[in-house]
Amino acid sequence: MKSVTVMVQGTTSDAGKSTLVAALCRYLVRKGISVAPFKPQNMALNSAVTKEGGEIGRAQAVQAQASRLAPHTDMNPVLLKPNSDTGAQVIIHGRAIGNMEASEYHHYKSTARAAVLASHRRLCAQYPVIVVEGAGSPAEINLREGDIANMGFAEAVDCPVILIADIDKGGVFAHLAGTLALLSMSEQARIKGFVINRFRGDIALLQPGLDWLEQYTGKPVIGVLPYLHGLHLEAEDAVPPSPQPSPINGGGSPSQLRVIVPVLPHISNHTDFDPLRLHPQIDFSFVAMGEAIPAADLIILPGSKSVRTDLESLRTAGWEVAIQRHLRYGGRLIGICGGMQMLGRFIHDPTGLEGGSGSSVGLGWLELSTTLAPDKQLRNVSGVLTLEDAPVAGYEIHAGVSTGAALENPALSFEHDGTIMSDGAISGDGQILVTYLHGLFESVAATDALLRWAGLLDVKTPDYQARREADIERLADTVEQYLDGAQLRALFGLGA
Numbered sequence: 001m002k003s004v005t006v007m008v009q010g011t012t013s014d015a016g017k018s019t020l021v022a023a024l025c026r027y028l029v030r031k032g033i034s035v036a037p038f039k040p041q042n043m044a045l046n047s048a049v050t051k052e053g054g055e056i057g058r059a060q061a062v063q064a065q066a067s068r069l070a071p072h073t074d075m076n077p078v079l080l081k082p083n084s085d086t087g088a089q090v091i092i093h094g095r096a097i098g099n100m101e102a103s104e105y106h107h108y109k110s111t112a113r114a115a116v117l118a119s120h121r122r123l124c125a126q127y128p129v130i131v132v133e134g135a136g137s138p139a140e141i142n143l144r145e146g147d148i149a150n151m152g153f154a155e156a157v158d159c160p161v162i163l164i165a166d167i168d169k170g171g172v173f174a175h176l177a178g179t180l181a182l183l184s185m186s187e188q189a190r191i192k193g194f195v196i197n198r199f200r201g202d203i204a205l206l207q208p209g210l211d212w213l214e215q216y217t218g219k220p221v222i223g224v225l226p227y228l229h230g231l232h233l234e235a236e237d238a239v240p241p242s243p244q245p246s247p248i249n250g251g252g253s254p255s256q257l258r259v260i261v262p263v264l265p266h267i268s269n270h271t272d273f274d275p276l277r278l279h280p281q282i283d284f285s286f287v288a289m290g291e292a293i294p295a296a297d298l299i300i301l302p303g304s305k306s307v308r309t310d311l312e313s314l315r316t317a318g319w320e321v322a323i324q325r326h327l328r329y330g331g332r333l334i335g336i337c338g339g340m341q342m343l344g345r346f347i348h349d350p351t352g353l354e355g356g357s358g359s360s361v362g363l364g365w366l367e368l369s370t371t372l373a374p375d376k377q378l379r380n381v382s383g384v385l386t387l388e389d390a391p392v393a394g395y396e397i398h399a400g401v402s403t404g405a406a407l408e409n410p411a412l413s414f415e416h417d418g419t420i421m422s423d424g425a426i427s428g429d430g431q432i433l434v435t436y437l438h439g440l441f442e443s444v445a446a447t448d449a450l451l452r453w454a455g456l457l458d459v460k461t462p463d464y465q466a467r468r469e470a471d472i473e474r475l476a477d478t479v480e481q482y483l484d485g486a487q488l489r490a491l492f493g494l495g496a
């Protein structure tokens with residue numbers, strides 16, 4: 001039986017491609033279809049570690065969950081992790097091959113294309129249906145040559161395309177008609193229908209526009225998805241907005257724990273904080289560089305794709321002084337991955353892995369130093385926190401090797417290849433905790449222990465895994481209700 005591939009492309013970034021692919025994967029799984037997600041090329045700093053120790057985009061890991069599969073590197077064969085305005089680390093089949101400037105990568109695309117097509121062939125040999133997510137927009141004229149992310153891929157594998165646009169941003173009909181107009185005739189023929197995303201209001205008022213769109217383009221509207229209030233799906237890259245403050249005193253409830261995280265210029269894996277953003281007992285804020293730094297009970301320094309550069313940005317924005325004051329008044333501080341490295345004495349980059357070679361003086365609150373090395377540590381980890389012996393699970397993605405006396409008082413321990421290992425550190429005064437572990441707050445018991453350590457009484461942490469699964473089911477319900485079932489069955493070859 002020949003595998004069926006259907007691609008979802010968007011008129012813009014954040015049009016809803018990742019969400020629709022996840023929704024379609026679960027929709028198909030519920031119909032008894034074995035399906036795999038696929039994104040040829042992803043540019044994102046939120047990533048995940050697969051069972052075999054490879055690195056892929058976080059969105060594809062969520063889509064794998066929607067497909068009831070373990071994430072695999074073939075689901076995202078090319079991952080670009082920006083480390084400057086013009087350059088990125090290039091990851092092929094889960095492994096970093098080096099840093100490239102944009103012009104250099106443009107010439108590398110033919111090699112990347114071979115990796116993309118090889119992964120797609122392997123998935124087609126295993127699954128009857130592949131749902132593909134495009135990147136950005138297919139109408140980026142300057143990126144069309146050698147394209148492997150959108151229509152270049154669709155043409156190569158000869159697959160149909162669904163085009164999605166976000167009506168909440170405005171201009172949805174111009175987005176759809178304009179995108180179509182900028183495609184070649186063969187590419188236009190690939191688009192089998194439109195999906196309009198995030199609609200709120202009376203659908204009857206939208207209907208004249210839908211009728212016009214179908215008449216003008218000759219393409220059907222497969223459906224209009226409503227704005228799903230409260231939906232949570234891990235972001236592919238963009239930092240989500242912080243919740244609106246409570247009207248009580250202009251901020252959160254006095255019974256809530258105040259948690260802030262600086263938005264570093266190269267912040268990575270900010271999905272670490274989704275369980276905290278959704279926690280009803282936490283007043284959570286991402287704080288942009290240059291914004292006033294609010295008072296908090298807990299400050300968390302996040303991961304970074306360019307640690308030394310982001311450390312300098314942190315200092316320039318006044319965070320070093322703010323953290324000193326925070327600790328002086330008894331506040332708690334967590335550093336995760338790059339944040340852990342910043343809190344040590346020195347960060348050494350002798351080979352220029354993240355930019356120019358050299359060393360930087362760290363914030364110096366822990367007796368440890370880090371040297372960046374070419375071989376990246378990629379592994380899934382489960383163990384226990386030193387705090388309350390709480391079970392914890394997550395994943396490591398880092399190029400740094402940290403050493404120093406602070407590590408003699410570790411933050412957690414775990415077993416790896418039959419050996420008990422430790423990670424991170426807790427400061428002698430108990431105010432600072434650091435770790436290389438991402439996903440730290442996805443374990444209920446670990447989050448409870450960490451929040452009690454940070455000062456929250458009577459902690460009641462929601463089950464984040466259950467929430468994520470419930471929202472994927474909600475997406476599939478929405479597809480069932482609002483998209484044309486006959487058109488979907490025809491696209492995916494499901495029969496009547």
